[in-house]
Amino acid sequence: MNPPSREACEALDAADPLAPFRARFVIADEQLLYMDGNSLGRLPVATRARLHAFVDAWGDRLVTGWQEWLDAPARVGDRVAAGVLGAADGEVVVSDSTTVNLYKLCSAVLESLPREGRRAVVTDRDNFPTDRYVLEGLCARHGLELRMMECDPLAGPQAADLERAVGGAALVLLSQVAYRSGALADMAGLTALCRAHGTPVVWDLCHSVGALPIDLHADGVELAVGCTYKYLNGGPGAPAFLYVARALQDRLRSPIAGWFSQEDQFAMGPGYRPVPGIARFLAGTPAVLDLEAVDEGVALTAEAGLDRLRAKSLAQTELAIALHDAWLAPLGFTLGTPREPALRGSHVSLRHADAWPICRALIERADVVPDFRGPDSIRIGIAPLYTRFVDVWDALDRLRRLVDRGEHRLVDRTVSRVT
Ligand SMILES: *Cc1c(COP(=O)(O)O)cnc(C)c1O
Numbered sequence: 565m566n567p568p569s570r571e572a573c574e575a576l577d578a579a580d581p582l583a584p585f586r587a588r589f590v591i592a593d594e595q596l597l598y599m600d601g602n603s604l605g606r607l608p609v610a611t612r613a614r615l616h617a618f619v620d621a622w623g624d625r626l627v628t629g630w631q632e633w634l635d636a637p638a639r640v641g642d643r644v645a646a647g648v649l650g651a652a653d654g655e656v657v658v659s660d661s662t663t664v665n666l667y668k669l670c671s672a673v674l675e676s677l678p679r680e681g682r683r684a685v686v687t688d689r690d691n692f693p694t695d696r697y698v699l700e701g702l703c704a705r706h707g708l709e710l711r712m713m714e715c716d717p718l719a720g721p722q723a724a725d726l727e728r729a730v731g732g733a734a735l736v737l738l739s740q741v742a743y744r745s746g747a748l749a750d751m752a753g754l755t756a757l758c759r760a761h762g763t764p765v766v767w768d769l770c771h772s773v774g775a776l777p778i779d780l781h782a783d784g785v786e787l788a789v790g791c792t793y794k795y796l797n798g799g800p801g802a803p804a805f806l807y808v809a810r811a812l813q814d815r816l817r818s819p820i821a822g823w824f825s826q827e828d829q830f831a832m833g834p835g836y837r838p839v840p841g842i843a844r845f846l847a848g849t850p851a852v853l854d855l856e857a858v859d860e861g862v863a864l865t866a867e868a869g870l871d872r873l874r875a876k877s878l879a880q881t882e883l884a885i886a887l888h889d890a891w892l893a894p895l896g897f898t899l900g901t902p903r904e905p906a907l908r909g910s911h912v913s914l915r916h917a918d919a920w921p922i923c924r925a926l927i928e929r930a931d932v933v934p935d936f937r938g939p940d941s942i943r944i945g946i947a948p949l950y951t952r953f954v955d956v957w958d959a960l961d962r963l964r965r966l967v968d969r970g971e972h973r974l975v976d977r978t979v980s981r982v983t
Pocket of ligand 1: 661662663664692694695739743768770771791804
């Protein structure tokens with residue numbers, strides 16, 4: 565079957581109800597095909613203005629600004645909850661990094677809930693590195709066994725994998741979308757499975773939030789974290805969110821007893837007494853400037869609507885797969901992402917033995933920015949707020965021409981630190 569033509573992609577862009585959102589982002593270089601919004605989202609135009617205004621407010625208001633800034637983690641948390649998570653007011657805070665929030669939630673589960681002799685913690689071998697490392701550290705400290713599920717690397721964790729691993733587990737940690745393959749896990753089904761075993765599960769939503777509709781309440785999810793600088797366009801190093809279902813909040817204690825979760829914070833009292841509610845997961849002074857950017861990014865995503873974003877994302881990953889099959893498979897590529905639309909997130913992994921030099925050559929010689937994930941994947945990230953159909957077509961067209969001409973053999977093999 566012939567893949568769609570470039571003209572067909574232009575027609576799709578012309579008919580795309582989300583097309584006007586591209587103009588809401590800073591596009592510094594129109595030639596550059598940015599296919600890495602799943603790693604660092606673009607800068608919204610409104611965010612640039614809002615950050616400038618906030619910097620001025622800092623200059624004007626100085627310390628009196630804290631009257632308003634103090635509750636920014638909870639205020640922006642409510643926006644994240646309603647806008648992109650299907651959670652309620654008072655269930656989300658935005659502060660610290662995803663890694664720190666993973667540590668806080670996983671520790672809280674292990675230290676605050678009755679474990680009843682359970683001595684294992686479960687995740688999968690292909691989970692994101694920081695998730696695995698946080699658990700490794702916690703298991704060492706608590707003398708627990710870290711049980712790594714060996715799942716199909718393309719499909720990600722399935723019910724049968726979890727069923728085999730969950731017995732005697734005190735905690736399960738899973739990602740909704742796998743960072744390498746883009747596989748989308750059955751969050752409702754796997755959460756229900758854990759509940760049937762009496763095991764709390766923490767979900768990492770970094771690669772799904774802002775790219776597809778999430779309804780934490782409908783899926784029965786009680787604990788989750790996720791970052792704001794990927795599909796939510798909050799900016800480099802923007803703080804992450806942490807979600808705890810209302811019913812569980814006061815049964816958990818954060819491992820970081822900081823003054824931002826202290827009852828009557830400014831009484832500066834002698835002992836630590838955590839506040840009730842989600843704010844007990846705050847630690848220290850929040851990054852207020854970054855929170856302004858997160859607020860703007862979330863508002864933009866919610867305005868576009870996650871159902872529409874998901875529909876466009878699926879059409880674009882479908883296009884990337886069709887072009888892979890027609891152009892890239894004959895050049896030695898294989899697809900590293902599920903073909904079934906309902907089973908994938910918003911990026912497509914293209915596997916090739918020379919993936920690393922090909923990825924470098926795309927960046928250095930073809931003005932295409934994807935990213936590389938070892939050992940052999942090039943990730944094509946689809947950010948439906950600003951990615952056009954022609955961008956997908958052009959990126960894969962430049963990729964096939966470059967490989968066909970053998971240009972990847974010309975790149976300098978000195979390893980760059982960020983891939
Ligand atoms: C991007 C990402 C992270 C990042 O964690 P940081 O603490 O923000 O560096 C964590 N988990 C997953 C699944 C990710 O995709």
